[in-house]
Amino acid sequence: MKLFGLKNCDTCRKALKALKNAGLEPDFHDVRADGVTRAYLSKWAKAAGWQALLNTRSTTWRGLSDAEKADCDEKKALDLMEKHPTLIKRPVIEKDDKVTIGWTKAVEDAVLK
Numbered sequence: 001m002k003l004f005g006l007k008n009c010d011t012c013r014k015a016l017k018a019l020k021n022a023g024l025e026p027d028f029h030d031v032r033a034d035g036v037t038r039a040y041l042s043k044w045a046k047a048a049g050w051q052a053l054l055n056t057r058s059t060t061w062r063g064l065s066d067a068e069k070a071d072c073d074e075k076k077a078l079d080l081m082e083k084h085p086t087l088i089k090r091p092v093i094e095k096d097d098k099v100t101i102g103w104t105k106a107v108e109d110a111v112l113k
Contacts, residue, residue, distance in 0.1 A: 001026040001111075004036065005091035012091045015103040022112050026093070031085035041078045044092055047099035050074040054081065055089040 003019070003026040005012030019026050029036075044053050054077045055061060061069070068080065081087045093100045093111055100107045 001093065001095040002029060003027070003091050003093050004029045004031050004040070004088070006030060006032055006086065009090055011103050015091045015093070015108075018103075018108060019111070024112075031088055031090070036082070036085050036088065038078065038082055041081055041088075044099050044101070045074060045078060048101045050077045052101050053077070053089055053092075055087055058087060060084050060086040 001019070001024060003012070003016060005015070005028070007013075007028075007030050016026065016028065041053070054072070064080070064084075072080075089101050091103055093107070095111055098110075100111060
């Protein structure tokens with residue numbers, strides 16, 4: 001299992017704690033410090049949809065120019081997330097060839113079962 005997120009993100013820390021309490025030891029990958037490849041972004045977008053992956057409520061998104069945010073399609077979204085990894089909704093968890101985005105009760109139940 002791999003968990004992609006930010007080490008200082010409260011939601012990522014909450015997910016890591018829950019996984020460790022369940023006896024799981026996910027491989028943590030900090031998308032800001034370690035970067036994230038286009039291959040991962042494409043895989044996640046295919047699995048969950050690029051709209052679910054792009055965090056339009058983030059501070060980074062609000063800091064982008066109107067031109068950067070305009071006419072956002074999958075290619076543009078992936079380009080932006082590759083350039084600004086903090087635009088990725090987190091955590092992204094890969095487990096058994098499945099990809100989940102975020103840390104909701106439904107995601108928690110799916111990952112921990």
